[in-house]
Amino acid sequence: MTTTIRPRRSMLYIPGDKARALEKARGLACDAIIFDLEDAVSPENKGLARETIAQAVAAGGYGECELILRVGGDAVAEDFALANTLAIHGILLPKVERPETVIAVAAKTNHPIWCMIETPMGVLRAAEIAGASDRLAGFVAGTNDLAKELRARHTPDRTPLLTSLSLMLLAARAYGLAAIDGVHLDLDDLAGLEDVCRQGVALGFDGKSLVHPNSIEIANRAFAPQPAEIERARAMVAAWEEARAQGLGVARIGGAMVEQLHVDEATRLLALAEAIARRAA
């Protein structure tokens, strides 16, 4: 069995007023682009950013990339007006703290909705937010705002953020939503980026939000199923089919017991690997 699955290993933010970066992104291997109208754009450049994004999206050339518009800051009504004219795959709402925000936005646009969880209230109400609308596609962690609001430090192991990240993930998964990890601050620390990507995978995130092209390859590699995992998933499915053919409800590979739930996860992993391979081709 193969299920439809969309790789979201790498989501690259691009400030909406940076025409050169929007152009460069056409040749990048990220799974998604977040056109930013919030924190990365100064209030005086918001108009320019809207125009630049509109031209870039109309010109196209982003291939299979999922295109998402982050609205926000001042003049948010104009951001929604723009979103409704664009051929994009979703809008991202910053600093969501209550389900009513999602419900109100669902009435304003037909695009799938993503929410940034990046405040203490957003984390505490993540489950209510996740269940607010069937138009919700996923959560993106805003670890910078979160650290600021918590008065936490950015430590290499991210211990101060783990409770918030886990609560956000629990809520996302409870409602079948995607979950994307926050950005890595130090652009030159690629070893550190690799470590936090591994941590994000272990926590259960689907991918990582990024601010620079130099981090795409690392995120793509980390959030893709690893060769050993693919091999094991195939072995699991084969062992399971053999067991089922004998009327059994449990199988064994090596020292490990295999039940339906393990096969479900192996099947998801294989579908993700296939989707990534299709994209690379």
Ligand SMILES: CC(C)(COP(=O)(O)OP(=O)(O)OC[C@H]1O[C@@H](n2cnc3c(N)ncnc32)[C@H](O)[C@@H]1OP(=O)(O)O)[C@@H](O)C(=O)NCCC(=O)NCCSC(=O)C[C@H](O)C(=O)O
């Ligand atoms: C961080 C940057 C300001 C660094 O810019 P710069 O020093 O100019 O980068 P480089 O000279 O190394 O750039 C090399 C080339 O790569 C292109 N580039 C750079 N960044 C991007 C990008 N994000 N997307 C596409 N292309 C990019 C440059 O144009 C150069 O190209 P070329 O001309 O061919 O050499 C900059 O990277 C940047 O602006 N990044 C995005 C910042 C951003 O969007 N921030 C907001 C989102 S993060 C956030 O808000 C988190 C969240 O809300 C939270 O709370 O945690």
Ligand SMILES: [Mg+2]
């Ligand atoms: Mg933020």
